[in-house]
Amino acid sequence: MTTFSKRPLAASVASAMLISAASAPLFAQQEIDEIVVVGSQIRGAQISDALPVSIMNELDIEALGVNSGDELLEFMAEQGQNFFIESENISGGVNPARGDIGAFNLRNLGTGNTLVLLNGRRVVNSAAYQTESVGGSFVPVNTVNVQSIPVTGLRRTEVLREGASAIYGADAVAGVDSRLLVRSIPRT
Amino acid sequence: MARSNTRNDFGCLVVDPDETVLDCNYGKQRTSGGSRSFRPETSDNYSLGVVLEPVEGLTITYDKWSIEKSDTIGLFGEENHIALDLLRRLSAGTSNCSAVTTNPAVIRDNDIPTDSLPLFAAAGLCPFGEVARVDDNYTNLDKRTVEGTDIGVFYDVETELGEFGFRYVGTFMDKYDQEAGGQAAELVAAQASGTLPASVPVVGFASLIGQNGNPERKDTVRASWSKGDWAVRMTGLRYGDFVQLLSNGQVFPIPEMTTFNLSVDYNFDMIGDIDSRIRFGMNNVQDERAPLADDSFGYFADQHRDLGHYYYVDLRFRLL
Numbered sequence: 001m002t003t004f005s006k007r008p009l010a011a012s013v014a015s016a017m018l019i020s021a022a023s024a025p026l027f028a029q030q031e032i033d034e035i036v037v038v039g040s041q042i043r044g045a046q047i048s049d050a051l052p053v054s055i056m057n058e059l060d061i062e063a064l065g066v067n068s069g070d071e072l073l074e075f076m077a078e079q080g081q082n083f084f085i086e087s088e089n090i091s092g093g094v095n096p097a098r099g100d101i102g103a104f105n106l107r108n109l110g111t112g113n114t115l116v117l118l119n120g121r122r123v124v125n126s127a128a129y130q131t132e133s134v135g136g137s138f139v140p141v142n143t144v145n146v147q148s149i150p151v152t153g154l155r156r157t158e159v160l161r162e163g164a165s166a167i168y169g170a171d172a173v174a175g176v177d178s179r180l181l182v183r184s185i186p187r188t
Numbered sequence: 189m190a191r192s193n194t195r196n197d198f199g200c201l202v203v204d205p206d207e208t209v210l211d212c213n214y215g216k217q218r219t220s221g222g223s224r225s226f227r228p229e230t231s232d233n234y235s236l237g238v239v240l241e242p243v244e245g246l247t248i249t250y251d252k253w254s255i256e257k258s259d260t261i262g263l264f265g266e267e268n269h270i271a272l273d274l275l276r277r278l279s280a281g282t283s284n285c286s287a288v289t290t291n292p293a294v295i296r297d298n299d300i301p302t303d304s305l306p307l308f309a310a311a312g313l314c315p316f317g318e319v320a321r322v323d324d325n326y327t328n329l330d331k332r333t334v335e336g337t338d339i340g341v342f343y344d345v346e347t348e349l350g351e352f353g354f355r356y357v358g359t360f361m362d363k364y365d366q367e368a369g370g371q372a373a374e375l376v377a378a379q380a381s382g383t384l385p386a387s388v389p390v391v392g393f394a395s396l397i398g399q400n401g402n403p404e405r406k407d408t409v410r411a412s413w414s415k416g417d418w419a420v421r422m423t424g425l426r427y428g429d430f431v432q433l434l435s436n437g438q439v440f441p442i443p444e445m446t447t448f449n450l451s452v453d454y455n456f457d458m459i460g461d462i463d464s465r466i467r468f469g470m471n472n473v474q475d476e477r478a479p480l481a482d483d484s485f486g487y488f489a490d491q492h493r494d495l496g497h498y499y500y501v502d503l504r505f506r507l508l
Contacts, residue, residue, distance in 0.1 A: 052237050052251045052338065054357055063410055063421035065449045065469045065500070074493065075425055077338070077359040077408045081401045081490040107334050108364065108402055109255060139262045139326075161338055163233030163255050173231045173257055 054078060054159040058182070061154055069146040070102035078159050078175065080108025102146035103128055106159070106174040115164070115172035116144035118179050123148070149179055156180045190219045195266050197319055198388045199274040203311045205387075209304045217321045218266050227328050231257040237338075249340040254363075259328035264371055266322045269293045271388045272371055275378050277313050285314035295321040329370055330393075335363040350415030358407040364397040401491040403428035403444075419453040427491060432481050442481050445492055448473045464505040472497045 054076065066072050073079050082102050104114040116123045125142035160176035168176065192215050200212035207213075237251030264272075273291035280288045290296075297317040300308075308315040341356040368376045376393055378384040398404050405428035412421045426446040431439045451469035458464040475497035478487035487494050 052235055052249070052253070054338075054340070059412075060355065060410060063412055063451065064423050065421075065451050065471055071493075075408055075423065077357045077406045079406075107255060107336070108361070109257065109332065109334055113257070161251065162235040162253055163231055165231055170229060173229075173233075174255060 052161040054161060056157045058155055061151065061157070067151055068102075069149050069151055072151050072154075072157070073102060073104065073146045076157075076159055076177075078106050078161055080105045100145075100147060101126060101128075103143040104146060104177055105143075106161075106177065109174040110141070111143045112141035112171065113174040114143070115168050115176045116179070117176060118149060119181055120178070153182050154179060155182045189221065190217055192217050193266065195270065195319075198267070198271050198385075199277060199313070199316060200318075201387070202274060202278075202385060203307045203313060204304065209301060209307060214318060216266060216319045218324050219321060220263060220324045220326065223325045223327055225327070226261065227259050229257060229259050229261055229328070231255060245344045247340070247342040249338070249342075251338040252336075253338065254333070254335040256331065256333045258331040259369065260330050260332060261326055262329045263324050264293075264327060264329065266324055267389070268372065268375060269322050269324060270319060271375055271384065271390065274388065275375065275384055277316065278383065280314065282309070282312055282314055288314050290316075293323045293325075294319055295323070327370060329368075329372060331365075331367040331369055333363060333365045333367070334361065336361040350413050350418075353410070353412040355410040356407070358405060360405045361397060361402075362404075363395070364402055365395050366393055368393045398430045400432055401430065401488055403430040403491070414453075417455045419455075421451050421453070422448060424448045430491075432483075432488065434482055440482060442488060443479050445476060445479055447471075447476050458505055462505050462507065464503070467502040467504070469500050469502065470497070471495070471500070 056076075061072065064072065064075050066075070070082065073082065082105065103111045104116055105111050106114040111128050123144045126145040126148075128141050128143045157180070158176075158178040160178065162175060164172040164176050194213060194215050197212045197214070197216075200210050201207075204210040204212065233253070233255040235251055235253040237249060240248040240250075242248070269291055273294040276290050277288060280290075297320045299317045300315045305315055337360045339356075339358045339360070341354070343352075343354040345352050367373075372390075372393070375384065375390050379386070379388065379390045384390070396402055405426075407424075407426040407428075409424040410422070412419065414420075424446065425448075426444060429442060429444040431441050434440055449469070449471045450473050451467050453465055453467045455463075455465045472495060477496065478492035478494040480486060481488040481492075483489060485494070
């Protein structure tokens with residue numbers, strides 16, 4: 001029977017690619033002081049599980065009849081205002097008319113409080129306009145651009161409806177929007 | 189970072205409300221930058237929920253949640269700084285004008301018109317010049333508390349008449365409070381006690397629920413039927429009502445907005461065995477327009493969308 005002893009994490013990741021389940025233990029026993037988990041995937045979550053998640057699968061997304069990430073985001077009950085730019089009449093224009101950028105804002109807690117994952121990885125932030133009035137002045141914030149993830153080809157979107165900053169960090173205070181792409185096109 | 193903005197000088201407005209001698213709305217430089225006294229923002233949250241699966245295919249979820257975020261980093265704001273400066277000057281009085289405690293973030297020049305001196309004396313303030321600069325650095329400010337309830341109903345059933353699916357997800361916000369922190373709390377307290385004149389605006393605190401694009405509820409629904417090569421799908425979206433607080437103090441009600449999308453699919457094999465689908469769809473079936481609001485395009489663009497009724501035909505086929 002194969003047993004794996006406690007080893008430094010980096011070594012085990014590297015070796016996991018080399019050894020098969022049938023191979024004998026190769027490393028001497030070593031204690032691990034601490035493992036820091038910086039993120040965990042919620043992929044495969046079910047609405048009936050312990051984590052409060054909202055899920056839209058491919059069929060649900062298709063049923064909406066929408067083409068833009070902005071519109072898809074609107075169909076999530078947890079999404080608050082789609083703040084991007086306040087100067088509607090000068091340089092910005094309204095989101096549906098402009099169509100280039102939209103901001104994640106779960107629970108209306110403010111742009112920059114929602115973590116966005118694509119296939120389990122963080123998505124690059126875009127600079128959003130100064131839309132958040134915290135205190136007495138507008139503060140520049142970051143958000144993932146919802147339009148940068150195409151609607152066509154989405155396999156699933158999951159919204160973790162609770163603050164997850166203990167796992168992910170300060171950008172997940174309002175929750176996590178996790179999007180998964182179709183991994184392979186079925187070929188016959 | 190420095191920029192110049194035109195702002196009200198509330199100190200000046202107390203001295204000369206009608207701006208007979210002084211000009212109280214003028215350009216001021218604002219500088220903003222980091223701070224050595226930052227603390228990390230903190231958040232506490234909890235959620236508590238139940239999932240019921242009373243019969244095969246039916247799932248009901250009910251979740252209560254709460255998020256509290258404190259020490260939110262932001263800018264106190266030039267006008268708030270100026271209001272605080274006024275508060276300090278009012279409490280200093282005129283007993284010792286050579287050593288008045290002011291708000292050190294507000295830097296004023298010493299250019300005081302002589303004809304304005306009686307006005308300063310009448311207002312009970314030591315004379316001061318125009319604001320040259322406001323050092324508005326980032327700082328830990330407000331505490332936001334948001335609480336709500338999520339309800340989900342999911343039902344899928346297969347019958348002789350085809351497959352039926354139903355999904356409802358709704359969010360109900362119970363609380364959205366923004367509480368003043370740090371120096372903002374001082375301003376809120378001073379205004380409540382009457383120390384600060386009521387004409388100085390101190391807004392954006394207390395409960396913000398049901399105001400300015402912060403509705404108490406949002407509902408989404410999806411229903412589908414499919415049998416053989418045919419499928420019909422309906423989706424709905426409803427934003428709850430809220431009020432818009434206008435700059436003149438009026439409260440403008442903005443009603444709820446509901447839209448439905450509908451589509452009919454027919455699946456078939458094209459040219460032999462190419463898996464194909466044709467769809468006829470209608471978005472915003474009832475041609476609902478965004479409710480009227482006092483905003484650039486006449487509606488609340490952060491929340492509502494004003495896309496009217498439209499039809500589309502979509503043909504899809506898989507070549508591989």
